[in-house]
Amino acid sequence: MKAIRRFSVRPVLPEPLRPLSDLARNLRWSWHPETRELFRSLDPEAWRASAGNPVRLLSAVPAERLAELAEDRGFLRRLAVAAGDLADYVSEPRWYQRADGVLPSGVAYFSPEFGITGALPQYSGGLGILAGDHLKTASDLGVPLIGVGLLYRHGYFRQSLTHDGWQQEHYPVFDPNEQPLQILREPGDGAPVRVELRLPGGRVLRAFVWKACVGRVPLLLLDSDVEENAPGERDVTDRLYGGGSEHRLLQEMLLGIGGVRAVRAYCRVSGHPEPEVFHTNEGHAGFLGLERIRELGEGGPDGTRLGFDAALEKVRAGTVFTTHTPVPAGIDRFDRELVARHFGDDGELPGIAVEDVLRLGMESYAGGEPNVFNMAVMGLRLAQRANGVSTLHGQVSREMFAPLWPGFDSSEVPIGSLTNGVHAPTWTAPAVPADARDLKDAELWELRRSLRERLVQEVRRRLYASWRQRGAAQAELGWIDGVFDPDVLTVGFARRVPSYKRLTLMLRDRDRLMEQLLHPQRPVQIVVAGKAHPADEGGKRLVQELVRFSDDPRVRHRIVFLPDYGMAMARHLYAGCDVWLNNPLRPLEACGTSGMKAALNGCLNLSVLDGWWDEWFEPDFGWAVPSADGAAADDTERRDAIEAAALYELVEDHIAPQFYERNGSGVPDRWVEMVRQTLTRLGPKVLADRMLREYVERLYAPAARSQRELTPPAAEELAAWKARVRAAWPGVVIDHVETSGEAGSGEALEVGASLGLRVRVGLGGLGPDDVEVQAVSGCVDESDRIAGRGAVRTPLKPTRGPDMEGRWLYEGPLALDRTGAFGYTVRILPAHRLLAGGAEMGLLVVPSENAASSSDGTGGLLMR
Incomplete structure (x- = not known):
């Protein structure tokens, strides 16, 4: 019978246990293992049933158990320590309070x-x-x-x-x-x-x-x-x-x-x-x-x-x-x-x-x-x-x-x-040490195996629950006890399921994948999870395709799809997998932080060079899946075929052999060294501490x-100035550009030389304080475009004006500081001390085709 109204009845805690309420209502417990363990010790079964929610837990613990804990001196000491630690945490000065500058x-x-x-x-x-x-x-x-x-x-x-x-x-x-x-x-x-x-x-x-x-x-x-x-x-x-x-x-x-x-x-x-x-x-x-x-x-x-x-x-x-x-x-x-x-x-x-x-x-x-x-x-x-x-x-x-x-x-x-x-405290398994440099190879390898073994148990538990939900009888599910092996190379793939993340790229050549899963000496096991948006029918079909493959009795002990991906599942996957797979269509992954979380646990990344992996990949940390380029990049089918083949090859020829190649003590030396490098060199880069300090x-x-x-008067001034500039901008023009330098017409110039630039401009009623006239120079490509990142922008100074026609003359040097095909142009931008940059207003004037002229023929330059 369904209730017509729902209430939440809160427990009344015994006075000695009142600090539990404050601990439960501050979410620091979500990344503080000691506080979570304190709550778990109240009633382990109720803790599991509450899905790790202390507020719900306190409503479920029997009154007699609470009364017992109120008399337990050992528990009360632990409670006092936890409450005092939280009080210090929320009140003591931290990095921001000690930082210099205007904050x-x-x-x-x-x-x-x-x-x-x-x-x-x-x-x-x-x-x-x-x-x-x-x-x-x-x-x-x-x-x-x-x-x-x-x-x-x-x-x-x-x-x-x-x-x-x-x-x-x-x-x-x-x-x-x-x-x-x-x-x-x-x-x-x-x-x-x-x-x-x-x-x-x-x-x-x-x-x-x-x-x-x-x-x-x-x-x-x-x-x-x-x-x-x-x-x-x-x-x-x-x-x-x-x-x-x-x-x-x-x-x-x-x-x-x-x-x-x-x-x-x-x-x-x-x-x-x-x-x-x-x-x-x-x-x-x-x-x-x-x-x-x-x-x-x-x-x-x-x-x-x-x-x-x-x-x-x-x-x-x-x-x-x-x-x-x-x-x-x-x-x-x-x-x-x-x-x-x-x-x-x-x-x-x-x-x-x-x-x-x-x-x-x-x-x-x-x-x-x-x-x-x-x-x-x-x-x-x-x-x-x-x-x-x-x-x-x-x-x-x-x-x-x-x-x-x-x-x-x-x-x-x-x-x-x-x-x-x-956030490392959230995503790093408690067993992973803060500094892995002191661990011996055998100890680091045993740590990784123990984390993999915990993942195997979690996979079996969740897979059993999923099959029961799908309608399977208990008697049909004995095979789940043999799913996954704590000594087999384990690959994880878990994320949302939009098409560009390519959930099913691994299924491109099913026979080849099956050979890898069932290899007699170097088998691979894969755990997959992810949700498709409720309105994304295409994403749901991808999920179904993956699930149907993983249901095949020949491989279902080696590849699984776990439904209901969330934070609790993610922690097990990041810690227990050996390799974290990411194969989006480059460059459609904005960042892709799941691989960062895996790295904090010593899991190696196998990814397309996209998002964060594009800037921090090194062979010491993992593997880069080559991306198709050229014409293949525009052909979805061909691109998927090329990149899937590259993925299979990496697993077959590099990853699996390296994982299974052991020394006399049964430790894969090269693999463990990559794990160590991931923890000690890559780990510090991926921390949110670094990110937030940069913010x-x-x-x-x-x-x-x-x-x-930007006080109110300054804001009014800036707004009025922008309005004036926008109104005048159609009248801003570059009439004429000329150069004078150290070479005659048609000669190549040597690096280190310089040219003099003279530019005649009309400012449309604006003054020199309202604009900046720039020379932009650098290497040019085959279409004479100046490379944006390497371009040098040099302000020119007004030397005369306004003349009878209201024109101004700007001049300045142009340094020839690099060899090869070299070019320059000039432009005018708005300038004000309160602008964050020259592009802020989106206004720009460049020379028209008939404005450029050169007195010595060096308008286009070839450096040697």
């Missing part, structure tokens, strides 16, 4: 999903796991960060399989009262804090704010399951990445606009400093910039009201935008009319004109769709600093978004790169400085 008083970090622990299922994949690691690392380093997201009452789906291997989705009820969450309340009457958004037609979207403590970092999660909401509004936060366009738009409005309002409420209630920097983790939260513009329009902290353009400059100065997708299809895009209907006088942000909202997100550039509102485009236009999540992804992002900066080479598009990292030093601190410099 922000606070950072607000917005993300649509957060993967903190499997017990709090508010994530779907890498974006959320990264966000969770970002918060945990901010806590470890003492960064004053506030996380902001949505609370999904059904989370992301749970995955199971039908008898024929088809993915099924389940959405279990998520009760926040059974989680380490507390509702944010007003300090006076204790009423829940509510955030409200206006919707078309006089409707109102209301949301509660739940707070999770991630160590010393608060995570605010907005929840639309409010009784006063209409059914449609109540379901806005029902599930992660679900629903149609309007549902997604409302989620993103609540995340961005409502998220800023939640931050303001939290700072008011708690006394936490207001954040100076706002970090948008992907475009889903982009509307946060519009809410901050609205705030400034109504009066900033000092009461000064800013116009839209000045407020935009102020907001941009303190905003960081991180893009995670290397493909346009991965970006949320909405119909123009849908967005327009939700803003303006009848919707949200009534003080901001709808056209101002739209122009921030419209694809108003070459190749864009004129009626599409693009969340990533808005994110870039609202942020003065932007980054991709690996060096290669930064390059891909600059090329993908280059139309926003017409005329600039993609290398100059103002999107940097900052490579992701992972602070390269992005947060500069954003805070810009935010402080």
Whole structure:
């Protein structure tokens, strides 16, 4: 019989055990083994049944057991140590408090999903796991960060399989009262804090704010399951990445606009400093910039009201935008009319004109769709600093978004790169030592075998549960006891299942794969896991194809698919696998942090050179799968065939022989040395500590400085200056370019020589202080394009002007500092002390074809 209403009844702990409640409600236990072990010792069976959730555990432990523990001196000593350790952790100065320089008083970090622990299922994949690691690392380093997201009452789906291997989705009820969450309340009457958004037609979207403590970092999660909401509004936060366009738009409005309002409420209630920097983790939260513009329009902290353009400059100065997708299809895009209907006088942000909202997100550039509102485009236009999540992804992002900066080479598009990292305490198995250098080869090999043996047991347990769920009888499943072998080379592949990650590339030549799985001397076993998006029928077919192959009685003891991939399963896979496989279509993997987590446990990477592996691969750490190039790169079938063959060859000729080649003591010397190199040399690079310090030093601190410099008068000045420059820019021209130098007409020049440049320009009513005239020089390719990365940009100085025609003369030297085919050009860009870079405004003037002239014939140069 189904209950008509659900309650959560909390236990009353005996007084000596009260610190257990504080420990349970701070998510530090998710990465602190000693605290988890303390909870497990309360009742091991109840701990397993609670799926490692201490809040749920405390509700399940019998009262007599609690009374017994309240009298147990040994347990109370352990409890006191754990409680004292947490108190010290959340209060003592850490790296950030000791760091030098101008640092922000606070950072607000917005993300649509957060993967903190499997017990709090508010994530779907890498974006959320990264966000969770970002918060945990901010806590470890003492960064004053506030996380902001949505609370999904059904989370992301749970995955199971039908008898024929088809993915099924389940959405279990998520009760926040059974989680380490507390509702944010007003300090006076204790009423829940509510955030409200206006919707078309006089409707109102209301949301509660739940707070999770991630160590010393608060995570605010907005929840639309409010009784006063209409059914449609109540379901806005029902599930992660679900629903149609309007549902997604409302989620993103609540995340961005409502998220800023939640931050303001939290700072008011708690006394936490207001954040100076706002970090948008992907475009889903982009509307946060519009809410901050609205705030400034109504009066900033000092009461000064800013116009839209000045407020935009102020907001941009303190905003960081991180893009995670290397493909346009991965970006949320909405119909123009849908967005327009939700803003303006009848919707949200009534003080901001709808056209101002739209122009921030419209694809108003070459190749864009004129009626599409693009969340990533808005994110870039609202942020003065932007980054991709690996060096290669930064390059891909600059090329993908280059139309926003017409005329600039993609290398100059103002999107940097900052490579992701992972939180070691979360992802490193407790058995793995902090320093592997002191372990002998035999000890390191035994450690790896013991981790593999634990994985074998976990695989069998999960495989048994999956087959029972698929309808198999217990009597049919005796074969599972022989699945996997702790002495066999184990390969792992686990991630989301979009087509570009190529889940089934390993099945390209099934006979060859079967030979590897069943090799009499060098067998391989493979564990696979991953979820396809509920709406992705193609992804589901890939899952089914893999499952059906793994069901074959000939190989089912050597290859398995484990459903319901999540954080708890991932920890076992990262620790127990010998090789971590990643074979995306290059360059469509933004970063791919799963291989980083595996590396922290001594697992070797076998990957296409994409994402982070492209920049950090060395033969000491693993293997690179060659990518097809040339014509083959454009032929999907041929590309898959080439890269699958390369993958099989690596396993057959290099990986398996190296794993099974043992010395007299039964230790594979070369393999163990690669494990050691992975732990000691690669491990420190992939840490989230390194990542977050770079965010602070390269992005947060500069954003805070810009935010402080842009006082209301400075913001008004900058906005007025930009308007003046844009109005005058059509009149900015380069009339004439000439050179004088050390060679006669047609002669090649020697490296070390120099030329004098003279450029006649019209500034359209602007002055020399408003622009920078540059010479750009460097090696040229066959089409006379100057290599972007190696180009040298030299400012030229005004020497005369304006003349009777209003023209200015600029001059300067051009150093010939490299050999080979060499060329130069000149250009004009806007210049202002408050711009983050020359490309910020997307304005550029270059010579027309008839503007260039050379007095000595050296306009195109050949160096020797």
